[in-house]
Amino acid sequence: MRLGAVADPAIGTGRPRRALTERNRAERRLAWMLCAPAVAVMALVAIYPIVYAIYLSFQRYDLRFPGDKSWIGIDNYTTILSSTDLWWQAFGVTVLITVVSVAIELALGMAVAIVMHRAIFGRGVIRTSVLVPYGIVTVAAAFSWQYAWTPGTGYLAGLLSSTAAPLTHQWQAIPIIILAEVWKTTPFMALLLLAGLSLVPEELLRAAKVDGATAWQRFWRVMVPVMKPAILVALLFRTLDAFRIFDNIYILTQGSQNTRSVSILDYDQLFTALNLGVGSAMSVLIFLATALIAFGYIKGFGAAAPGQEVNR
Amino acid sequence: MNTTPRQRIGWGSANVIVVLIAAIPVLWLVSLSFKDPSTITDGSYYPHKWTWDNYSGIFDQPLFTHALVNSIAIALISTFFGVVLGAMAAYAIARLNFPGKRLLVASALLIAMFPPISLVNPMFNLWRTLGIFDTWVGLIIPYMTFSLPLSIYTLSAFFREIPWELERAAALDGATPLQAFRRVIIPLAAPGVFTTAILVFLYCWNDFVFAISLTSTNNARTVPAALAFFTGASQFEQPTGSIAAAAVVITIPVVIVVLLFQRRIVAGLTAGAVKG
Numbered sequence: 001m002r003l004g005a006v007a008d009p010a011i012g013t014g015r016p017r018r019a020l021t022e023r024n025r026a027e028r029r030l031a032w033m034l035c036a037p038a039v040a041v042m043a044l045v046a047i048y049p050i051v052y053a054i055y056l057s058f059q060r061y062d063l064r065f066p067g068d069k070s071w072i073g074i075d076n077y078t079t080i081l082s083s084t085d086l087w088w089q090a091f092g093v094t095v096l097i098t099v100v101s102v103a104i105e106l107a108l109g110m111a112v113a114i115v116m117h118r119a120i121f122g123r124g125v126i127r128t129s130v131l132v133p134y135g136i137v138t139v140a141a142a143f144s145w146q147y148a149w150t151p152g153t154g155y156l157a158g159l160l161s162s163t164a165a166p167l168t169h170q171w172q173a174i175p176i177i178i179l180a181e182v183w184k185t186t187p188f189m190a191l192l193l194l195a196g197l198s199l200v201p202e203e204l205l206r207a208a209k210v211d212g213a214t215a216w217q218r219f220w221r222v223m224v225p226v227m228k229p230a231i232l233v234a235l236l237f238r239t240l241d242a243f244r245i246f247d248n249i250y251i252l253t254q255g256s257q258n259t260r261s262v263s264i265l266d267y268d269q270l271f272t273a274l275n276l277g278v279g280s281a282m283s284v285l286i287f288l289a290t291a292l293i294a295f296g297y298i299k300g301f302g303a304a305a306p307g308q309e310v311n312r
Numbered sequence: 313m314n315t316t317p318r319q320r321i322g323w324g325s326a327n328v329i330v331v332l333i334a335a336i337p338v339l340w341l342v343s344l345s346f347k348d349p350s351t352i353t354d355g356s357y358y359p360h361k362w363t364w365d366n367y368s369g370i371f372d373q374p375l376f377t378h379a380l381v382n383s384i385a386i387a388l389i390s391t392f393f394g395v396v397l398g399a400m401a402a403y404a405i406a407r408l409n410f411p412g413k414r415l416l417v418a419s420a421l422l423i424a425m426f427p428p429i430s431l432v433n434p435m436f437n438l439w440r441t442l443g444i445f446d447t448w449v450g451l452i453i454p455y456m457t458f459s460l461p462l463s464i465y466t467l468s469a470f471f472r473e474i475p476w477e478l479e480r481a482a483a484l485d486g487a488t489p490l491q492a493f494r495r496v497i498i499p500l501a502a503p504g505v506f507t508t509a510i511l512v513f514l515y516c517w518n519d520f521v522f523a524i525s526l527t528s529t530n531n532a533r534t535v536p537a538a539l540a541f542f543t544g545a546s547q548f549e550q551p552t553g554s555i556a557a558a559a560v561v562i563t564i565p566v567v568i569v570v571l572l573f574q575r576r577i578v579a580g581l582t583a584g585a586v587k588g
Contacts, residue, residue, distance in 0.1 A: 024409070031410035038401040038460055039416065045457035046423045049434035056434065115326045126327050127574045129334040135566040135577075136338065137518050139536040140559035144337040147344055147552060152353040155340065183337060188581070195582035244427045247520040251540070263429040263521075270433045271525065283430030294425050 050287065056280035063274035076281035087282070089258055090265040097174065097261065098242040101181045105238060106231075108182065109189030116190065117197050134187040142251035145180040170257045177259060180248045185241065189234050196230025197223070236297040240290055262286050338563065344556035352552050366557035376558055378530040379538035383562065386448055386534060387516040390455035394516075395509045397456070398463025405464065406471035417464075424461035428454075432525035439526055446528045454522045459512040466511060469583040470504025507580035510573055514566065535562045 060072045080087045112130065119126050133141065148154040149166045157166065166172040200223050208218045224231070246263040249255055255264040266286060269279035340357065347354075348361035370376040405413060435454065439445040444453075474497070482492035523537035533541075539558055542551040570577065 027408050028410040031404040031408040032412075034400040034404040034408075035412075035416055038397045038464065041397060041453075041457050042419065042423055042460055045453055046426060046431065049431045049438065050426070052434040052438070053430055112330055115323065115330055118323050119327055122327070124574065126331060127578060128570055129331040131570040131574055131577055132338060132567060133334050135514050135518075135570050137520075137536050137559070137562050137566070139520050139539050140341065140563055141337060143539065143555055143559050144341045144344075147556070148337070148340055152355055153344075153552060154355060155357040157355065183333070187334070191578055191581050194578075240425050244429065246429060247536075250520070250524075263427065266429050267432075267521075267525070270436070276433060276437070279433050283427070283433060286427045287430045290425055290427050291422075294422075 053280045053283045053287075056276055057284045059277045059280075061275075061277040061280075063276060072277075076278050077285070079278060080281055080285065086265060087262075087285075090260045090262045093174065093259060094243060094245065094261040094263075097178055097181065097245055098239060101178045101185075101242050102235065102238050104178070104182050105186045105189045106235065108186045109193050109234070112186060112190035113193035113197050116194050130187045130190060133184050134191070136184070138184060138247040139251055141184050142180055142248045145176065145183075145248075146252050149176055167253055168257060170259060173253050173257055173259045177245075177248055177252055180252060181242065181245060184248070185238060189238055192230055192234035192237075193227065196227035196234075199230070200226045232297065232300065236294065239293055239297070243290060243293060244286075262289070341556050341559050341563070345553060345560045347553060347556075349553060352550075366553035367561075370554050370558050370561070373554075374530055375533075375538055375541065376535070376554075379533050379535045380561070382448070382530075382532055383517065383534040383536075386451050386455065386532070387513055389448070390452045390459065390516045391509050391513045393452070394456040394459040394512050395463050395467075395505060398460050398508065398512075399467050399505060401460075402464050402467030402471055406468040407476065420461040420464050423458065424465075426458070428458065428521045432521060435522075436525055445526060446531050448532050450526050451522060451532055451534070454526070455516040455519065459515050462515065463508045463512055466508045466580050466583055467504060470507070470580075471501065474500045474504075503576065504580075504583075507573070507576040507583075510569060510577055511580050514569070517562070517566070 057076055058071060058073055059069060060075070061069045116123070116126055116130065146167065148156040151157040151165050159166075166176060204222055204226075205218055208222050213221065244263055245261045246267070249259060249261055249264050250267075253259045255261075255268065260268070262282070263286065266279055266282040269275050269282055273279075343357060343359050344352065345366050346362050346364075347359040348363040348365070351359065351361045354360065401416070404410065405417065431454070436445070439450050444450040476497075478496050478500070479492045482496045483489065487495065518536070519534070520536045523534045524540065527533040527537060535558065539555055542555050542558065
């Protein structure tokens with residue numbers, strides 16, 4: 001109600017200049033009022049904890065020895081960054097999972113998007129079945145994969161080796177984690193790419209065909225350039241998401257056999273080892289890594305970055 | 313585009329493959345949930361001995377029934393508040409000019425990129441101090457906050473498409489601002505708001521990190537977190553059947569939502585991410 005009643009000043013035109021500035025001021029006030037609750041919530045809930053985490057990361061703070069809390073500067077960071085077997089191991093696993101799964105998702109997502117675009121029968125059916133993996137609770141899906149690969153129980157367990165449990169070997173568990181991740185998130189990629197695909201003018205494709213371009217050439221020379229913004233957005237979101245992988249690993253291996261991602265390692269530090277100082281320092285490092293990824297993509301995006309178009 | 317029969321068969325079988333790949337792991341869970349305990353380790357994709365026991369079993373466990381109530385209530389309440397706050401901000405972003413707009417949009421994006429794991433530790437501490445650890449409020453607050461970027465992006469993309477001049481036209485025809493808003497703007501904005509609500513609900517329904525870190529008992533534990541704590545009918549029994557049944561139960565609402573609103577979900581996902 002309030003929205004409509006006060007929205008009017010923003011629309012009128014052709015009034016004298018002075019009234020316009022006054023209207024502008026009213027518009028500003030209204031806008032700030034409308035944004036205030038969202039901003040307040042985001043500031044209190046997201047920004048305060050991150051500041052607090054930064055503060056804790058410079059403290060020696062172990063919940064098992066709460067009395068022994070003191071400022072130790074960057075010691076937590078040096079401890080983490082010099083531990084090859086924990087941090088760098090987890091970091092390597094995370095990067096591996098991120099790079100491989102996002103690459104597979106991009107290729108598969110593109111294929112699924114093209115299939116959806118050209119769907120001949122039952123567009124609804126195919127859209128529904130693609131949306132199910134997107135919507136399903138990650139933990140539920142992770143259990144499905146875990147049981148599928150459990151010897152005796154699962155229909156896939158015998159596939160890799162007849163005797164051992166695949167999830168108890170690092171080099172079999174990681175591909176399974178990637179498989180679970182790819183199954184769950186390819187639909188998201190495919191849907192974003194499908195939106196980009198619908199922007200490709202059909203005449204352009206037909207013209208290219210008339211000019212003798214092969215299907216492969218039409219894909220690379222016509223479709224991909226038009227879809228570039230959609231591809232970059234999809235890649236950005238998926239990369240950040242994959243880097244934060246947690247649920248799938250927590251259910252599939254609990255991080256055993258060196259399959260920990262940085263998020264799992266951090267969770268262990270906080271809730272199993274109860275070392276809040278080191279855990280917080282890890283949180284900050286993970287945050288910095290994500291920020292770096294985002295920054296890299298947005299640099300690459302240029303004008304296609306999300307948020308740039310908002311003021312058009 | 314003209315298609316030859318051969319192309320039809322090609323695309324058709326591609327469709328079938330996509331549908332199958334999406335369905336196999338889901339049907340496997342369903343199959344496990346109907347397997348009799350004696351056949352659960354037979355490794356077959358289909359149940360040979362069917363039973364409802366897994367379902368009746370989990371509905372006898374307070375761990376599951378409480379978690380189900382928690383999940384539904386927390387997700388609905390968070391969705392409501394998240395969408396209301398998001399709609400207010402999105403309206404301002406889509407329709408009004410004000411300094412700080414870019415900053416707001418950029419920081420919302422930044423928050424969407426936040427690794428949740430970096431926040432659970434300070435939240436865990438803070439929540440215990442505030443006394444909201446292991447309560448509904450303790451989960452509603454992070455869900456509402458971290459779904460805000462999603463609702464702001466999706467809603468402002470939708471709001472930009474609304475022909476707002478209609479409101480003025482209605483006013484010229486003698487409608488009061490309230491009437492214009494109710495009869496003209498609400499019907500136009502409703503689909504976008506509804507779509508956003510679906511996406512936010514799925515986000516809250518799905519969350520695991522906050523759910524295991526900020527709860528410790530049946531008080532506020534949601535189903536995804538409860539699944540990780542399941543035990544079998546007796547302590548010597550693997551809880552495979554129960555977990556499968558519980559996983560199916562929390563998948564059913566998702567499947568229903570997807571079936572009913574697939575068109576909208578696709579529109580919402582792509583509006584927020586590609587246009588916004």
